[in-house]
Amino acid sequence: MARVAIVTGGTRGIGKAICLALKEDGVTVVANYAGNDEKAQAFTKETGIPAYKWDVGDHEAALAGCAKVAEDIGPIDILVNNAGITRDGTLMKLSFEDWDAVMRINLGGCFNMAKACFPGMRDRKWGRIVNIGSINGQAGQYGQVNYAAAKSGIHGFTKALAQEGAKFGVTVNAIAPGYIDTDMVAAVPETVLQKIVSRIPIGRLGHAHEIARGVAFLCADDGAFVTGSTLSINGGQHMY
Numbered sequence: 001m002a003r004v005a006i007v008t009g010g011t012r013g014i015g016k017a018i019c020l021a022l023k024e025d026g027v028t029v030v031a032n033y034a035g036n037d038e039k040a041q042a043f044t045k046e047t048g049i050p051a052y053k054w055d056v057g058d059h060e061a062a063l064a065g066c067a068k069v070a071e072d073i074g075p076i077d078i079l080v081n082n083a084g085i086t087r088d089g090t091l092m093k094l095s096f097e098d099w100d101a102v103m104r105i106n107l108g109g110c111f112n113m114a115k116a117c118f119p120g121m122r123d124r125k126w127g128r129i130v131n132i133g134s135i136n137g138q139a140g141q142y143g144q145v146n147y148a149a150a151k152s153g154i155h156g157f158t159k160a161l162a163q164e165g166a167k168f169g170v171t172v173n174a175i176a177p178g179y180i181d182t183d184m185v186a187a188v189p190e191t192v193l194q195k196i197v198s199r200i201p202i203g204r205l206g207h208a209h210e211i212a213r214g215v216a217f218l219c220a221d222d223g224a225f226v227t228g229s230t231l232s233i234n235g236g237q238h239m240y
Contacts, residue, residue, distance in 0.1 A: 004074045005219065006066065008032040008056050008113060009083030011043040013182040014132065017208035018080055019049050021216040027078060030069050032056065034083065056083045056109030057101075066116035075124065078219050079117045081110045081131045081154075086184065088143050099146045106150035110157055118161070118170065127170035128219040131158050132211075133230060135178045139238045151176075155230055162228030171227035173218045178234025181205040201236035 005022050009015040010031030023029045031051045033040045040051040050073075054065035070076055084106045087098035110131050121127025136144055137151025155174055162172035179185055179196050185205065188196070197205060214231050217223050232238065 001074070002026055002028045003077040003219075004028045004030070004069075005078035005080065006030050006032055006069060006076055006113070006117070007080040007082055008109060009034070010049075010080075011036075011040045011051055013184065014177065014180060014208045014211050015080075015082040016043065016047075017212035018082060018215045020047065021209065021212035022078070022080075022219060023047070023049060025216050025220065027219070028073060030073055032065065032083065055105075056081075056113055057104040059108075059112045059115070062109070062112035063116045066113070070120070075120050076117045077121065077124075077126060078128045079113055079130070080215055080219070081113055081129070083109050084132065084150075086144070086147055088147065090143050091145050094146060102146040103150050103153075106147065107153045107157070110154055114161060118165065121170045122165065122168045125169040127165065127168075128223070129161065129165070129170065129172040130215050130218050131172070131174045133158075133174045133176040135176055135232070135234045135238050138176055138230075138232070138240070158230065159228045166227055169224075171218070171224065173223075173226055173228070174230040175211060175214050175218070176230050176232045176234065177206060177211050178232075178237045179205050180208055180211060182208060199237055200234070204235065206233060206235055 005027045007019050010019045011033045019029045029049050034055050044051050054061040131154045133154045134151040136148045140148050158174040
C-alpha cells in the first residue's frame with residue numbers, strides 16, 4: 001500500500017511542487033490549504049490530488065483535519081509542514097497582531113500538525129516529517145523579526161522532535177530554502193529583487209522543484225539515516 005502524505009500549503013508554489021514530487025514517487029498525497037477555494041479546486045483538477053481546507057494555526061482544526069484525512073485516505077505516514085505567511089515590518093512598525101499571526105501559523109502550525117500525525121507514526125514505527133524553514137531563519141533578515149523568529153524556531157523544533165522519533169523509525173528534518181521564484185518572491189520590488197539575486201553565488205533564484213526534490217529524498221526509505229538535519233537549498237547565499 002502506498003504511503004500517505006499531507007503537504008500543508010500544498011496547492012501552490014513550493015507546496016504544489018512538493019505534492020507533485022511525492023506523487024511522482026508513488027506516494028498518495030493530500031494537499032492542505034487555508035483560503036483560496038478557487039485555486040484549490042483548480043489544483044485538484046490539474047493534478048488529481050485532493051485538497052482539504054483548514055487553518056494549520058488552529059489546533060483543533062488541525063487535529064480534526066488530519067483525522068478526516070486518515071478516515072478518508074488512510075493513516076498519515078508523511079507530513080510536510082510547508083504552510084507559511086509573511087507580515088513584514090521593522091520592530092518599530094510591527095504590530096502584535098502581525099507578530100502573532102506569523103508565529104501562530106508558521107511555527108504553531110508545525111506543532112499542531114505534528115501533534116496530529118506524530119503519535120500514529122510512532123505507533124506504526126515509520127514516519128517522515130519535513131519542516132520548511134528558511135534562509136532568513138538561519139541568517140536573519142531586516143524587517144522580518146517575526147518571520148525569522150518563527151523559521152528559526154522551526155529549526156530548533158526539528159532537532160528536538162527528531163530525538164523523540166529516532167528510535168521509533170520516525171525521521172524529522174528541515175529544509176531551509178533560499179529565494180525561490182514563487183508568488184511570494186515575485187511580490188518583492190524589482191530593484192530589491194535584483195539586489196537579492198546579486199548576493200546569490202549561483203546567480204539566479206531557485207526553482208520550486210529543486211526544493212521538492214530535497215523533500216522527496218528526506219521522505220523516501222533511502223532517507224532513513226538522516227534525521228535532525230537542516231538541508232540548505234539556497235544557491236550558496238548562506239553557508240555555514
